[in-house]
Amino acid sequence: MSDKGQAPKSRGKVTIFDVARESGVSYSTVSRVLNGFKYVKESTRQKVLEAAERLGYVANLQARSLAGGRSHIIGVLVPNLDNGYIGEIIRGIDEALRDNGYDLMLYTTHHQEGKESRYVQAIANGLTDGLILIVSLIPTAYLDALHKQRFPYVLIGQNDVEEASSIVDATNEKGAYEATRYLIELGHRRIGHITGLMGKSSAVSRLTGYKAALEAAGMAFDPQLVVKGNFWEQSGYTGTQTLLALPQPPTAIFTSNDLMAFGAYEAIRANGLDIPQDISIVGFDDIPQASLVHPKLTTVHQPLEQMGRAAVHILLEHIEKDSPPRRVTLATRLVIRDSCQPAAST
Amino acid sequence: MSDKGQAPKSRGKVTIFDVARESGVSYSTVSRVLNGFKYVKESTRQKVLEAAERLGYVANLQARSLAGGRSHIIGVLVPNLDNGYIGEIIRGIDEALRDNGYDLMLYTTHHQEGKESRYVQAIANGLTDGLILIVSLIPTAYLDALHKQRFPYVLIGQNDVEEASSIVDATNEKGAYEATRYLIELGHRRIGHITGLMGKSSAVSRLTGYKAALEAAGMAFDPQLVVKGNFWEQSGYTGTQTLLALPQPPTAIFTSNDLMAFGAYEAIRANGLDIPQDISIVGFDDIPQASLVHPKLTTVHQPLEQMGRAAVHILLEHIEKDSPPRRVTLATRLVIRDSCQPAAST
DNA sequence: CCAATTTATGCAAACGCTTGCAATCCACAT
DNA sequence: ATGTGGATTGCAAGCGTTTGCATAAATTGG
Numbered sequence: 001m002s003d004k005g006q007a008p009k010s011r012g013k014v015t016i017f018d019v020a021r022e023s024g025v026s027y028s029t030v031s032r033v034l035n036g037f038k039y040v041k042e043s044t045r046q047k048v049l050e051a052a053e054r055l056g057y058v059a060n061l062q063a064r065s066l067a068g069g070r071s072h073i074i075g076v077l078v079p080n081l082d083n084g085y086i087g088e089i090i091r092g093i094d095e096a097l098r099d100n101g102y103d104l105m106l107y108t109t110h111h112q113e114g115k116e117s118r119y120v121q122a123i124a125n126g127l128t129d130g131l132i133l134i135v136s137l138i139p140t141a142y143l144d145a146l147h148k149q150r151f152p153y154v155l156i157g158q159n160d161v162e163e164a165s166s167i168v169d170a171t172n173e174k175g176a177y178e179a180t181r182y183l184i185e186l187g188h189r190r191i192g193h194i195t196g197l198m199g200k201s202s203a204v205s206r207l208t209g210y211k212a213a214l215e216a217a218g219m220a221f222d223p224q225l226v227v228k229g230n231f232w233e234q235s236g237y238t239g240t241q242t243l244l245a246l247p248q249p250p251t252a253i254f255t256s257n258d259l260m261a262f263g264a265y266e267a268i269r270a271n272g273l274d275i276p277q278d279i280s281i282v283g284f285d286d287i288p289q290a291s292l293v294h295p296k297l298t299t300v301h302q303p304l305e306q307m308g309r310a311a312v313h314i315l316l317e318h319i320e321k322d323s324p325p326r327r328v329t330l331a332t333r334l335v336i337r338d339s340c341q342p343a344a345s346t
Numbered sequence: 347m348s349d350k351g352q353a354p355k356s357r358g359k360v361t362i363f364d365v366a367r368e369s370g371v372s373y374s375t376v377s378r379v380l381n382g383f384k385y386v387k388e389s390t391r392q393k394v395l396e397a398a399e400r401l402g403y404v405a406n407l408q409a410r411s412l413a414g415g416r417s418h419i420i421g422v423l424v425p426n427l428d429n430g431y432i433g434e435i436i437r438g439i440d441e442a443l444r445d446n447g448y449d450l451m452l453y454t455t456h457h458q459e460g461k462e463s464r465y466v467q468a469i470a471n472g473l474t475d476g477l478i479l480i481v482s483l484i485p486t487a488y489l490d491a492l493h494k495q496r497f498p499y500v501l502i503g504q505n506d507v508e509e510a511s512s513i514v515d516a517t518n519e520k521g522a523y524e525a526t527r528y529l530i531e532l533g534h535r536r537i538g539h540i541t542g543l544m545g546k547s548s549a550v551s552r553l554t555g556y557k558a559a560l561e562a563a564g565m566a567f568d569p570q571l572v573v574k575g576n577f578w579e580q581s582g583y584t585g586t587q588t589l590l591a592l593p594q595p596p597t598a599i600f601t602s603n604d605l606m607a608f609g610a611y612e613a614i615r616a617n618g619l620d621i622p623q624d625i626s627i628v629g630f631d632d633i634p635q636a637s638l639v640h641p642k643l644t645t646v647h648q649p650l651e652q653m654g655r656a657a658v659h660i661l662l663e664h665i666e667k668d669s670p671p672r673r674v675t676l677a678t679r680l681v682i683r684d685s686c687q688p689a690a691s692t
Numbered sequence: 693c694c695a696a697t698t699t700a701t702g703c704a705a706a707c708g709c710t711t712g713c714a715a716t717c718c719a720c721a722t
Numbered sequence: 723a724t725g726t727g728g729a730t731t732g733c734a735a736g737c738g739t740t741t742g743c744a745t746a747a748a749t750t751g752g
Binding site for chain 2: 737738739740741
């Protein structure tokens with residue numbers, strides 16, 4: 001534990017003292033220049049900036065945030081990285097952060113119970129200036145804690161939190177409504193739906209949208225046509241098997257996300273049927289794979305990257321301007337590809 | 347810049363002093379206990395640990411690493427998050443890190459010139475204990491710097507660095523050899539190859555493996571059958587178009603990665619041909635999408651997750667034991683799926 | 693039973709930076 | 723000249739930890 005031979009960090013480390021000496025001012029003035037402080041004479045500012053540049057000064061983040069400044073690090077808490085959905089959001093976050101001079105700390109929980117709150121605690125403890133949470137389930141436990149600490153955070157894709165949290169999500173219900181309506185317009189009369197994890201508000205909203213579309217079209221809602229899934233591919237597969245085994249199987253299926261649509265593809269093929277010839281499929285999310293599969297998946301596009309960006313913007317406002325919580329809902333959009341076809345006119 | 351109203355971080359912050367008071371020892375003793383120091387009486391250790399637990403103490407990372415300890419943060423530098431390849435590696439890294447009590451800081455360069463070295467500088471400056479680099483091109487510029495600072499780092503998927511760096515990669519040449527041999531065994535005699543970005547050693551090795559397999563089978567190498575790609579889907583598409591336009595088009599194509607194989611799929615379909623009926627395809631990497639596309643892609647599996655893990659293990663050894671550089675090459679494996687077929691016996 | 697070790701613990705000094713407070717400037721009105 | 727007050731700048735005190743050095747307690751050996 002007390003080994004020597006470690007990297008000699010001291011090597012060539014430039015501090016604000018060096019910059020101060022080089023530019024002939026005090027170290028506090030250097031700090032002020034570097035932080036864009038108001039009362040600094042322009043000529044001084046220049047001198048300092050030049051010296052810093054010349055010496056190749058790079059701020060030491062720990063020192064900075066220890067001293068009460070900002071670390072310019074944002075923590076992103078995600079359940080996992082397994083599915084394209086989250087990757088897309090992270091891309092958006094990453095880019096927006098980069099544009100604003102922040103760095104990204106990634107925390108994955110892997111759905112381990114209790115771990116999430118532990119992380120949040122550790123994170124809020126100092127290292128990060130704020131948090132973006134892409135949570136798997138409702139995280140009341142530590143939201144409370146964050147809230148009490150007035151620690152800046154934003155939630156993505158979870159709109160059923162009672163408190164005054166900042167939230168970014170998409171028009172889930174409307175998206176589902178349009179997807180279903182599209183199938184109806186194609187002439188489908190028996191449309192199956194495989195739900196997402198019902199603990200997530202997005203899954204609930206999508207189911208609601210599905211029902212609403214049926215109702216708007218004057219079609220009866222048949223409980224048999226709705227089977228519970230959990231957002232994972234496997235559940236799309238088994239769900240589809242269930243639907244196909246029905247006495248009167250559906251001619252189209254709307255799955256609550258793309259991953260389950262891929263599972264549906266498998267199941268349909270396993271039954272010797274063709275997409276879209278025999279069955280039409282619509283997904284939700286529009287992850288990158290959606291346009292890679294064959295046939296290309298018709299799906300409800302969620303502006304994932306944009307959602308990530310939006311979350312960053314809100315978070316930064318909280319951090320820098322102490323702005324009040326905000327809810328942003330971005331528009332989804334039906335992307336029509338090759339997985340649907342007019343219903344065979346029986 | 348001097349705004350109040352910021353999160354009152356002070357709220358409920360438990361420090362080492364609090365733990366010291368609670369357990370009736372000095373703060374340095376607490377520090378020693380927390381760092382597993384040798385000379386501490388067992389009873390004291392217990393007292394401290396209990397007090398820490400009771401108070402919910404969480405170490406402040408900035409302070410710790412400022413004071414010369416370890417931050418327990420590892421930086422991971424990647425070019426981007428666009429392709430499944432990198433996501434898989436990160437998953438491996440993430441898990442291994444988690445298992446060892448480290449956190450992950452993610453840096454994306456987006457291929458911006460000069461940015462990489464800037465990051466490396468910032469990172470090495472203090473925040474992270476070590477670095478894992480999944481670089482797009484040969485990064486000599488800052489490798490030197492890291493090396494001189496004796497800063498711990500590991501490279502993934504880049505084996506042509508002259509210096510004594512730690513490197514993790516896969517058996518690229520062997521993998522390509524086997525992929526090509528497989529096609530030969532299926533009876534194919536005109537086998538195309540779309541290369542990766544030739545600035546990357548992996549692309550070069552795969553081309554070498556391809557040639558070696560041809561030679562081993564006593565087949566002549568036809569330069570026309572090799573077209574340059576860049577690892578992106580688009581180049582797989584155009585590359586395939588080029589190959590198909592040949593007077594004697596190939597009956598099978600081996601692409602230097604999966605993404606390009608997907609591009610090839612597109613091109614082949616665009617030409618009204620069928621996979622594997624008319625043309626067989628083999629990819630490289632085995633990213634998650636490979637088993638999602640239709641037909642499922644036969645490809646050379648790289649143990650990406652495992653590579654990430656390996657990188658972490660080596661890095662941690664460097665950090666904790668100051669061990670010497672090591673090179674690890676993990677075995678690839680041909681995964682046979684549905685994208686190949688025996689050559690039509692003309 | 694005392695000196696020499698070995699084991700435990702405490703004090704104080706960093707680590708590099710931000711910031712409140714006090715001191716110094718300087719332009720302008722008196 | 724002579725205040726006056728805002729614009730600038732410097733000093734010193736932390737922020738929460740780790741660690742070298744010094745000291746105290748416990749052990750050992752003669």
